[in-house]
Amino acid sequence: MQVVEHADWGDITAVVQSVRLCLRRGDGRQGAERKPGDTAVGLAQHSIARAAARALAEKTP
Structure with a gap:
């Protein structure tokens, strides 16, 4: 599994939407x-x- 260190949440949100x-x-x-x-x-x-x-789940407290 690749760990995302510095995610661009705007891009991830756009992809999910x-x-x-x-x-x-x-x-x-x-x-x-x-x-x-x-x-x-x-x-x-x-x-x-x-x-x-998965990246969101890993970064969300």
């Missing part, structure tokens, strides 16, 4: 309409959100 919007919106497409790269993008967004949440 962006991922939440993407997950909530779902880009308005149905499963059959997804492109092959969409799965990788979704996994990357999920991974970034998890890392941001």
Whole structure:
């Protein structure tokens, strides 16, 4: 696990909000309409959100 020493909380907050919007919106497409790269993008967004949440949890008293 990589420890975040000096996190830019503005950037982390922006990433988390962006991922939440993407997950909530779902880009308005149905499963059959997804492109092959969409799965990788979704996994990357999920991974970034998890890392941001983990960093926030480590830094929050």
